[in-house]
Amino acid sequence: MDSGTALSVKNLFKVFGAEPNKAIALYREGLSKDDVFAQTNMTIGVCDTTFDVREGEIFVVMGLSGSGKSTLVRLLNRLIDPSAGEIVVKGEDIAKMSEKELNTFRREHISMVFQSFALMPHMTVLQNAAFGLELSGVPLEKRQERARKALDQVGLAAHENSYPNELSGGMQQRVGLARALANDPSILLMDEAFSALDPLIRSEMQDELLQLQEKEKRTIIFISHDLDEAMRIGDRIAIMQGGLVVQVGTPDEILNHPANDYVRSFFRGVDVSSVFTAGDIATKSQVTIINRDDKLRAARERIAAADRDYAYVVDGKQKFLGVVSASSLEAEIGRAEPRLSDAFIPGIEPLTADLRIGDVIAQVNAAPCGLPVVNAEGRYLGVVSRAVLLGALSRETEHA
Secondary structure (H helix, E strand, C coil): CCCCEEEEEEEEEEEECCCHHHHHHHHHCCCCHHHHHHHHCCEEEEEEEEEEEECCCEEEEECCCCCCHHHHHHHHCCCCCCCEEEEEECCEEHHHCCHHHHHHHHHHHEEEECCCCCCCCCCCHHHHHCHHHHHCCCCHHHHHHHHHHHHHHCCCHHHCCCCHHHCCHHHHHHHHHHHHHHCCCCEEEEECCCCCCCHHHHHHHHHHHHHHHHHHCCEEEEEECCHHHHHHHCCEEEEEECCEEEEEECHHHHHHCCCCHHHHHHCCCCCHHHCCEHHHHCECCCEEEECCHHHHHHHHHHHHHCCCCEEEEECCCCEEEEEEEHHHHHHHHCCCCCCHHHHCCCCCCCEECCCEHHHCHHHHHHCCCCEEEECCCCEEEEEECHHHHHHHHHHHHHHC
16 A cells, blocks of 8 residues: 555455355355355355555445445445455554444544435534534534534535524535534545435535535545546546446546446446546647747748648747747738737637536637647647547547
8 A cells, every 4th residue: 555545445345144254255266246145145245346545536436226335335434344355544454443443543534424414403503513523522612613614614604503404405415524524534435425415406516525625635435326426526436336346447547448338338428528628638739839039930831831720839848828820920921020929819718628628619619720728837738629629529429
């Protein structure tokens, strides 16, 4: 387990039955889960699962009903005991901890947000947010301070004296999230946390989580059955099938290289415009020119030689400066004191790399040339043209 790993799972099993070791032995001999059940009447809920979760990422676990995802998240917090395998956090194997060690470890390192809000109706928002700390014996003043900070993080600072029945469903779930955050956990487990919300509020909560993650960079393991949700919030996704983790990867990796037909079926008809970003599809096939006023004629010749209409101007550090065309260069060359910057085509605004392609379609279609893509520092990453955009969008039909 390297320094960048927050949690490491190795050969994890959960068997529901009287003799789990017997079921595991049969499985390791090559019997399927169904064959093990037929012989022993025991069910393998999670079988021989191995994966790592990186520090500061949102790691989404998804699968169909019965795939084992909810069993897995409960194993990670030892709400149910594993039958075999390791769950290592901070160099310690949770699977081997005593009840006392486990309770201490949970208080210090792991918090959980459930699908149900589980708020106490007779308690205020502040009291609910501080409830876990109260159970841990944290003094009143200290727990209220930490609860207020957590409520501020989820945008509920003004509602600390309200009661749960005075809040919307989304606000109630934010209280549940604040209660988990108040413990300042190393790892936040979220089990179908937004599934009970209507689609609009669910989308708002996803936005809240992403904004919070941008500031806090917590390690979050998020259980979901919703592909759109997983693709939207997940840095990486683990797909579960029949108790096994059959593939782990970024949304892009899984979309383009599904491990099997089961994974492929998840991504049929996926809206790639909400998955890929401008940075994902930008190409560097266009002409680029270093910003020098004594090279205008050379720039014009490069555009002609490449059979292009435009070129993209950068400085020595590859920072994007502007776009020129053969005609704008020709006009500038005829001036008494030609300057490359005076040949820039007006109105060409670069796209930032993190923009979803669904959000840039109108800009690309309206632009006279492909639009440059830059990173947060303004460094040129390539161009998104109409042809590139259409090529990316065509992947949707290929996966349908």
